Amino acid sequence: ERNIEVPESQWLVLLTLVFRQVCEAARQTWKPFHEGETKRNQLSIWKIIIWRTSFLHSQREAEKLHNISSFSSLSPVEQMSSVVAPTKESNAMGPKEMELILVKEQNGVQFTNSTLINPAQASIETEERETWSKKIDFLLSVIGFAVDLANVWRFPYLCYKNGGGAFLVPYLFFMVIAGMPLFYMELALGQFNREGAAGVWKICPILKGVGFTVILISLYVGFFYNVIIAWALHYFFSSFTMDLPWIHCNNTWNSLNCSDTRFSNSSDSFDINDTYKTTPAAEYFERGVLHLHQSKGIDDLGLPRWQLTSCLVVVIVLLYFSLWKGVKTSGKVVWITATMPYVVLTALLLRGVTLPGAIDGIKAYLSVDFYRLCEASVWIDAATQICFSLGVGFGVLIAFSSYNKFTNNCYRDAIITTSVNSLTSFFSGFVIFSFLGYMSQKHNVPIGDVAKDGPGLIFIIYPEAIATLPLSSAWAVVFFIMLLTLGIDSAMGGMESVITGLIDEFKFLHRHRELFTLFIVLSTFLTSLFCVTNGGIYVFTLLDHFAAGTSILFGVLIEAIGVAWFYGVGQFSDDIKQMIGRRPGLYWRLCWKFVSPCFLLFVVVVSIVTFRPPNYGTYIFPDWANVVGWIIATSSMAMVPIYATYKFCSLPGSFREKLAYAITPEKEHGLVENGEVRQFTVSKYCLGGEFFNLGQWQKFHCLLTLNMY
Numbered sequence: 001e002r003n004i005e006v007p008e009s010q011w012l013v014l015l016t017l018v019f020r021q022v023c024e025a026a027r028q029t030w031k032p033f034h035e036g037e038t039k040r041n042q043l044s045i046w047k048i049i050i051w052r053t054s055f056l057h058s059q060r061e062a063e064k065l066h067n068i069s070s071f072s073s074l075s076p077v078e079q080m081s082s083v084v085a086p087t088k089e090s091n092a093m094g095p096k097e098m099e100l101i102l103v104k105e106q107n108g109v110q111f112t113n114s115t116l117i118n119p120a121q122a123s124i125e126t127e128e129r130e131t132w133s134k135k136i137d138f139l140l141s142v143i144g145f146a147v148d149l150a151n152v153w154r155f156p157y158l159c160y161k162n163g164g165g166a167f168l169v170p171y172l173f174f175m176v177i178a179g180m181p182l183f184y185m186e187l188a189l190g191q192f193n194r195e196g197a198a199g200v201w202k203i204c205p206i207l208k209g210v211g212f213t214v215i216l217i218s219l220y221v222g223f224f225y226n227v228i229i230a231w232a233l234h235y236f237f238s239s240f241t242m243d244l245p246w247i248h249c250n251n252t253w254n255s256l257n258c259s260d261t262r263f264s265n266s267s268d269s270f271d272i273n274d275t276y277k278t279t280p281a282a283e284y285f286e287r288g289v290l291h292l293h294q295s296k297g298i299d300d301l302g303l304p305r306w307q308l309t310s311c312l313v314v315v316i317v318l319l320y321f322s323l324w325k326g327v328k329t330s331g332k333v334v335w336i337t338a339t340m341p342y343v344v345l346t347a348l349l350l351r352g353v354t355l356p357g358a359i360d361g362i363k364a365y366l367s368v369d370f371y372r373l374c375e376a377s378v379w380i381d382a383a384t385q386i387c388f389s390l391g392v393g394f395g396v397l398i399a400f401s402s403y404n405k406f407t408n409n410c411y412r413d414a415i416i417t418t419s420v421n422s423l424t425s426f427f428s429g430f431v432i433f434s435f436l437g438y439m440s441q442k443h444n445v446p447i448g449d450v451a452k453d454g455p456g457l458i459f460i461i462y463p464e465a466i467a468t469l470p471l472s473s474a475w476a477v478v479f480f481i482m483l484l485t486l487g488i489d490s491a492m493g494g495m496e497s498v499i500t501g502l503i504d505e506f507k508f509l510h511r512h513r514e515l516f517t518l519f520i521v522l523s524t525f526l527t528s529l530f531c532v533t534n535g536g537i538y539v540f541t542l543l544d545h546f547a548a549g550t551s552i553l554f555g556v557l558i559e560a561i562g563v564a565w566f567y568g569v570g571q572f573s574d575d576i577k578q579m580i581g582r583r584p585g586l587y588w589r590l591c592w593k594f595v596s597p598c599f600l601l602f603v604v605v606v607s608i609v610t611f612r613p614p615n616y617g618t619y620i621f622p623d624w625a626n627v628v629g630w631i632i633a634t635s636s637m638a639m640v641p642i643y644a645t646y647k648f649c650s651l652p653g654s655f656r657e658k659l660a661y662a663i664t665p666e667k668e669h670g671l672v673e674n675g676e677v678r679q680f681t682v683s684k685y686c687l688g689g690e691f692f693n694l695g696q697w698q699k700f701h702c703l704l705t706l707n708m709y
Helices: 008-034 059-066 120-128 135-146 149-153 155-161 164-193 199-203 209-238 280-289 306-323 327-337 340-352 358-366 370-374 376-389 396-401 410-443 455-466 472-505 507-532 536-546 550-580 586-609 623-637 639-650 655-663 666-673 682-687
Strands: 044-053 095-105 108-117 691-694 697-705
Touching: 135 327, 135 396, 135 410, 135 472, 149 155, 149 376, 149 410, 149 455, 149 472, 155 164, 155 358, 155 376, 155 410, 164 199, 164 358, 164 370, 164 376, 164 396, 164 410, 164 550, 164 586, 199 209, 199 472, 199 550, 199 666, 209 280, 209 306, 209 455, 209 472, 209 507, 209 536, 209 550, 209 623, 209 639, 280 455, 306 327, 306 472, 306 507, 327 472, 340 410, 340 472, 358 410, 370 376, 376 410, 376 550, 376 586, 396 472, 410 455, 410 550, 455 472, 472 507, 507 536, 536 623, 550 586, 550 623, 550 639, 623 639, 639 655, 655 666
Parallel strands: 044 697
Antiparallel strands: 044 095, 095 108, 691 697
């Protein structure tokens, strides 16, 4: 029951020592059965099943084990009658069964047979489960998903609004105590179980509903997130002109309120929906692209606009051919989509810092006001930003990591990707505020009049700034390429979460991945058509407000409780040790057990208490629309109690037995049948073993769990 670490080359020696102790215990156990017996050839067979990650890495190591000739104090081996089964060296992931037969005679214990066995279920899964072609494919996919449009339009504005550089204090604090631990937990959970968001809950069957919750949320997000990419694509095509269409007020879509001059409002920030004066960029977005002026509200949507529908078709086709073959294709696409934003951001920064007023904008971005840390809203903004910016709770991290090799260092991956995500958010702030400072000086207005977050920043404010530069069309093309790549890989992650989660749960879909992927993307496309109508922005706003707000926080909370309290931090740490060779430190275990669940509970409560109905500019949604929004939010959260009720009722036995089966990992259900919910140590297994009378033979089964490195 000790934790012993030895070099890889010495693991056979350790195995020998373990056998020596086990066989000595066996001799004492069998002693009462053989005292006084004089029959010769009285034998007992002891079968030991040894589980080890990548137990035998090659046929050569298997032969080494097979050729062990003696166990010190035990009698010599008389006969080696069997042949060690060969092993696969390639992508053999997960546990292997090593079956060794020890025959007990009156004169000692003989080692007579060894066979390497792949359990039927595990072997099938190992053969079918594909893996990333390269480790960098996985890292780029995770970074590409986590680094999305919100890193550009959300974090810089929050930093400016909440005390500048002082905002980094609560942001980094919550990143360390909650963001990184939850990110690490999801990567390890998916990699060890090699299943999607629903399948991983074989560790606690009653909570599988949380897997369906995150799958449903990812599907809902896809309904409106793809529309943002379609908007960016529309702007991209519109940029191939000598004069950008959002420069002047002499276009067919412009109203009488359009003005080329920006007016300062000393009493309030500039409102892009101002009734009296609007900029050409604002009118291009709302009237030229969305055609919002042709809709009276969410109850007057109209037909889909053919321009946006065409762009949406292109986005769906790109997503399909990026995902249809699984990670083999998506892993190659992210080489472009995950790296291009950094090239473009760097180019924009180099151009931005040369503009007049850029330094003032950067100073406004970084100005430190530590007194703002006394305000609860600053900490709440930091907490919610951490939850949403890292992408935990969407099932994407679980899906991506499930295609890793079993021994991949997911701890290192978690540190790298979370750090890159945060640094990207911080870096993008310099890019955004260098241009906002330029806009502020050019129009002689306070920077607060041009500093916005959300789609208005990247589709109104930033295009307006780019339009004033020399070679504005070229810079616009570059900027919208960045938006397209930022959006595509995040959309790919959400789709992969849905596809992987469902095909792992319903195995027959594995054989039809291409058709099932087509079904998912077409379903997403048909629903997204509501968002490209004249009043589509209202549907977009409603989905954005309800689809992944409180519901995603609730899902992550249940996920953290399920892993830390139902499955157990100790068992989860053992799983990680099997993969990377060492248990997580005390810090990580404390965060998983106490800090992260408390943090998530706090954020969930705050999101409910501070809830405000959605609005778009001056438009207030009717009551029925808010009811529909809450139905969308609760439909995903309801998966947890609905599935728990179904699972509990479908299990056999009494109430106590049902509960035991429901909270015990599926691989340990055999223990429940013996009246035990969970067993961890070798001694418990051996003491609880049974002798099965087979004529003159007696077979003793012992499950011995070893971690040898």
